[in-house]
Amino acid sequence: MNDAEELLRAALLKVPAGLAEHVVRVVDEASRLADVHGIDKQAVRIAALGHDLMRALNNERLLGIAADQSYATEDADRMDPILMHGPLAVAVLREQYKVLDADILGAVAYHTTAHAGMTPLQKIIFIADKIEPWKRARNDALDRVAELADTDLDAAMLVYLNMMVEQAVEVGWPLHPNTIAARNELLARKRASSGDRTNAERVDR
Numbered sequence: 001m002n003d004a005e006e007l008l009r010a011a012l013l014k015v016p017a018g019l020a021e022h023v024v025r026v027v028d029e030a031s032r033l034a035d036v037h038g039i040d041k042q043a044v045r046i047a048a049l050g051h052d053l054m055r056a057l058n059n060e061r062l063l064g065i066a067a068d069q070s071y072a073t074e075d076a077d078r079m080d081p082i083l084m085h086g087p088l089a090v091a092v093l094r095e096q097y098k099v100l101d102a103d104i105l106g107a108v109a110y111h112t113t114a115h116a117g118m119t120p121l122q123k124i125i126f127i128a129d130k131i132e133p134w135k136r137a138r139n140d141a142l143d144r145v146a147e148l149a150d151t152d153l154d155a156a157m158l159v160y161l162n163m164m165v166e167q168a169v170e171v172g173w174p175l176h177p178n179t180i181a182a183r184n185e186l187l188a189r190k191r192a193s194s195g196d197r198t199n200a201e202r203v204d205r
């Protein structure tokens, strides 16, 4: 265990028990996916341990920290400050936990909204956070995401992001521009690889 991992494990003792248990389940799920996809397990563990460092903070605190960090908020961030608990944790991980690896920091930053150009490690953290057993037990639709994640991280990401878009429309949540960019990128890659010409059938323009 390196210093950052040790410090992050110790920090878990200070967050609400339910959150700490979620983080441990994400560490387990992400470690399993790291094995399947041949990704560095220590990096995956550190990212999983740090991903929800700021999850317990309320909206007011998140907005305050965003202002302190001069974080460039989007409309969606201001409407739902919880969307910032990933990106705002990056400075804390760097300064207090000495986590300097850009791949790990990106995984933490992008784990809620997703982001274009995500690496395999970042996709593993994003997906593990969504398919950990407690969440799967409450939403059967996540089984499909989990199934795909074993063979094709991009396909799992796309199915999950489609679900996110549908839910946002249904519930009235804003869609973060990073989510739209991530989904468009995955769709473009899927179309390029399958020779899909769906666009030719569009009738709205």
Ligand SMILES: [Fe+2]
Residues within 6 Å of the ligand: 051, 052, 055, 085, 111, 112
């Ligand atoms: Fe989170």
Ligand SMILES: [Fe+2]
Residues within 6 Å of the ligand: 022, 026, 051, 052, 129
């Ligand atoms: Fe999480």
